[in-house]
Amino acid sequence: MSTTVQPIDDLCINTIRTLSIDAVQKANSGHPGMPLGAAPMAYVLWTRHLRHNPTNPKWPDRDRFVLSAGHASMLLYSMLFLTGYDLSMDDIKQFRQWGSRTPGHPEYGLVPGAEVTTGPLGQGVGNAVGLAIAERWLAATFNRPGHEVVSHYTYVMASDGDMMEGVAAEAASIAGQFRLGRLIVLYDANQITLSASADVTFSEDVGARFQAYGWQVEHIDGMDIAAVDAALTKAKAVDDRPSLIVARTHIGYGSPHKHDTFEAHGEPLGVEEVRLTKRALGWPEDKSFYIPDEALAQFRRSVEQGRDLDAQWHRRVDGLRAADPQLADKLRLALAGELPKGWDAALPRFTxxxxxxxxxxxxxxxxxxxxxxxxxxxxxxxxxxxxxxxxxxxxxxxxxxxxTPPEGAPPxxxxxxxxxxxxxxxxxxxxxxxxxxxxxxxxxxxxxxxxxxxxxxxxxxxxxxxxxxxxxxxxxxxxxxxxxxxxxxxxxxxxxxxxxxxxxxxxxxxxxxxxxxxxxxxxxxxxxxxxxxxxxxxxFTRQKLPIFDRSALAPAAGTAQGAYVLADCAAGPPKLILIATGSEVSIALEAHNQLTREGVASRVVSMPCWDLFEAQPQSYKDMVLPPGVKARVSVEAGSPLGWERYVGLEGAIIGLNRFGASAPGEIVMRELGFTAEHIVKVAKSILAGNRPG
Known part of the structure; x- marks a missing residue:
């Protein structure tokens, strides 16, 4: 497509804008400002650069798009709907409503085409670095000369808020270190945050910071589609560095009273302001959710293009399979998320x-x-x-x-x-x-x-x-x-x-x-x-622990049930149950042995995972923790919060309601009550009908 601006370009961009603000207004909730300002960038990216297949959103070699500025979710939903994803106009009209497929912030697995769940600012930038790392690893592992089966880009649209968050800074630093050349961030620098102009809190030179991280940085007018197109083309050609495109945009573009103001950030424009904005954009003022046929046809070209790209990729995979069937099978297994046969056969066993x-x-x-x-x-x-x-x-x-390390650096x-x-x-x-x-x-x-x-x-x-x-x-x-x-x-x-x-x-x-x-x-x-x-x-522990004698105790396979009877009384039902996790299980076993010698019928339950235990049938849970046995003691070197559900009103919790201390580990454990002797003392108190204070 020519980079010359055509009337169809303006029509499509204004379709994105008005569809977004109509949905926000109908919901009476949301963020209309960024879709109004960033629509030109979204249009250029999605129609001229993004390799995607709306009819197969999970095509493995698609480009990934991450809206890190998740508050602008209607921008993403508009692009998904317009380019032909499985998102209906009804879905758009149900923005932010109960049971909707268009929630307030993009959610992975709920919205077709949403690659990650975003909303908390900076997270999308971090996720995108992960997407780019995965692409580079898969490409290096599975591509062969003449058989390039992994080759795609990760695009991000980020806001001023994303650039302020520490997680984005950490992730950008890693991306620069790893020289992730297929990672491209469009920074929507509209210089507005939710409560003020950005310069109240944020006047640094973001581009200079990213250059210091090792990124290729370009500054453009984000409202100029030719500049956006050129910057994306240049970024794709830079293979040894990630790219940041600092795009100056205008939040609330077209809104007569909210253009370039923080009022356009976190609340609907209002019925009258929507009408005036449409007038300023040359749009029919009395039509809501209006999609011109010519604009929809332009966007929907992505459907056929996506199918062709997907088909070409499958042919490349077929070529790899013909050349190296074993490698192709490993690729298939990896992409399917499946484990190889016999993956657990050679795992260690300990005595x-x-x-x-x-x-x-x-x-x-x-x-x-x-x-x-x-x-x-x-x-x-x-x-x-x-x-x-x-x-x-x-x-x-x-x-x-x-x-290559810096000159003079050690090996x-x-x-x-x-x-x-x-x-x-x-x-x-x-x-x-x-x-x-x-x-x-x-x-x-x-x-x-x-x-x-x-x-x-x-x-x-x-x-x-x-x-x-x-x-x-x-x-x-x-x-x-x-x-x-x-x-x-x-x-x-x-x-x-x-x-x-x-x-x-x-x-x-x-x-x-x-x-x-x-x-x-x-x-x-x-x-x-x-x-x-x-x-x-x-x-896991740092300190050494005993390896249990599984010939005398229950098999470790009980871990899969979340909790299991590790040691039990010799005959009859137990009078007391000791429940422990991690390093405290061996201490509970010592207490159990002492109680056994004293004639107290006790049971030790190892409970490595609450979640798995709660997922078991009630019959299994009652077998491990018989409801009739009220004398129970939990032992865990952490907060006691939550253990009430397992020890009940008549049991006791040995835990920590304070921070630890600096001393040899065995001394800290002893001084804070994690000894067999203390467990026995608490257990006897429970059996006597006294709950420790």
Whole structure:
């Protein structure tokens, strides 16, 4: 298409604008300003550059578009409807209503064509870096000369607010480090935030900052479609750096009284202002949701173009299959999100003869074994591989093949089996936990890779906003969190997680597992790898723990039920149940043995995962925790919040309502009551009918 502005271009742009403001006005809720100002950029991108197939939104080699400024969701919905996605005019008219497919902010899995869930600013930028990383890894892994089966771009539309958020800064820094040349951000620099002009809080030179990150930066007039087209063309040609296009736009464009004001940001224009805006745009004032036939025909060209692009890709895949059937099958498996046959056959098994072992160390042995059979298991840590034990040995580092250290810098250290360029499976996220989590979500939603992200458990606080969105998106991400309790010792309360277990258990659709020994750790990893309905958090110890003798105790396979009877009384029903997780299970076992010697019939329940246990049939739950046994004690070195549901009104909770302390781990545990002796004392008090204060 010619870059010369044609009357059809203005017609299409104004169609986007008026459709968006009509939907916002009908809902009497939403953000009309950005669609009015950013419509020219959206039009140029979606009709001249974006390779997509509206009739197959999941075509694997499509370009990805991320509206990081999710408050402008009607801009995205307008583009999806106009270009032919499975979104009806009825859906547009139901914007922000109960049961609608057009929610207030884009939601992955609900809106066809929404690649990620956005809304909290900065998140989309972080997700987009993950999308771009996944594309580069898949391309480096599966492309062969003459058979380019992975080759697409990730486009982002971001706002001033996105540029202020720390997660976007962290992610942009990583993108520059990795030289992700197929990542292109259109920065809608309208210089307005929700409550003021941006210069009240934000007067930095964003372009200069991104140049310092290693990005290619272009400044344009975002209202000029020829300038937008040229900038996108230039950005696509830059293969060794991500690109930021700083586009000066005008929020509320065409609105006589709200143009370039924050009043256009967070509320409808109003019935009269909508009418006046349409007049200013040369639009019929008395028509709502009006789509000119010529404009719709122009947009719907994307349908046939998309089908052709999709068909061409399938022919390329057929060519790869003819040349290398085994590689093509691996690609098919990866894109389908399936695990290879027999993926769990060679996982380690442990016995007490292996000696005491921290669950992080058992996790290391497990992830190394998994990496050998699951070729698209890709991830890393926030600069903590030696501590989280999550390096994939021999699998190389993910890095740009064009990377060269600055002159005079020491040789690069930390290689895990040598550099493999973008095919490396170890991602060094640096000390950027929030971006790491957002990136992992993007990788998961891209498809083709199974990402994991690791750090100390207390730093999950830095990841939490991204974890929440991963859960909302049901993204298949695995988090590995080590140093899981006060038992880590002398680093002290800043590094000892106390409230994190309770806090993360409160997030819907996040599965959290805290295994008690090495074999439960293996089972936890099996669950995490096979789970496809949302993120999984694996919570591991730094300190060594006993490996349970499974010839005398229940098999670790009970982990899959979330809770199971690990040890029971010799005969008859128990009088007392001890429920514990993680490192405290071995302490509960010691207490059980002491109680047994004293003639008290007790049971130990290991409960590594509340979510899995709650998903079991009531009959199973009643078998593990018989309703008639009221004497119950829970033991967990964390906040007691929530344990009431399992111990009941007549039970007791041994937990922490305070922060930890800096001392050797065993001393901290002892001083704060996590000993067999204290458990026995509390248990006897419960049996005597006294609830500890």
């Amino acid at each position: 007490p003869a292996d000696g005491e072992m921290a669950t992080r160390d058992a996790g290391q042995k497990t992830i190394v074994a998994l990496a050998e059979v699951i070729p698209n298991l890709v991830g890393g840590s926030g600069d903590l591989d030696p501590s989280t034990r999550t390096a994939l040995k021999g699998k190389g580092d993910f890095e740009s093949p064009n990377f 690069t250290q930390g290689m895990v089996g040598g550099p493999l360029g973008y095919a490396g499976r170890n991602i060094h996220f640096g000390i950027r936990e929030h971006a790491m989590a957002a990136i992992a979500t993007g990788m998961a939603l891209h498809g083709g890779v199974l990402p994991y992200a690791a750090t100390f458990f207390t730093f999950s606080d830095y990841m939490r906003p991204s974890i929440r969105l991963a859960a909302l998106s049901k993204a298949r991400v695995i988090y590995v969190w080590t140093h899981d309790s006060i038992g880590l010792g002398q680093d002290g309360p800043t590094h000892q997680p106390v409230e994190q277990l309770a806090s993360l258990r409160a997030i819907p659709d996040l599965m959290l597992l805290r295994p008690a020994d090495a074999n439960e750790t293996v089972e936890a990893w099996k669950i995490a790898v096979a789970h496809t309905e949302g993120p999984v958090g694996l919570v």
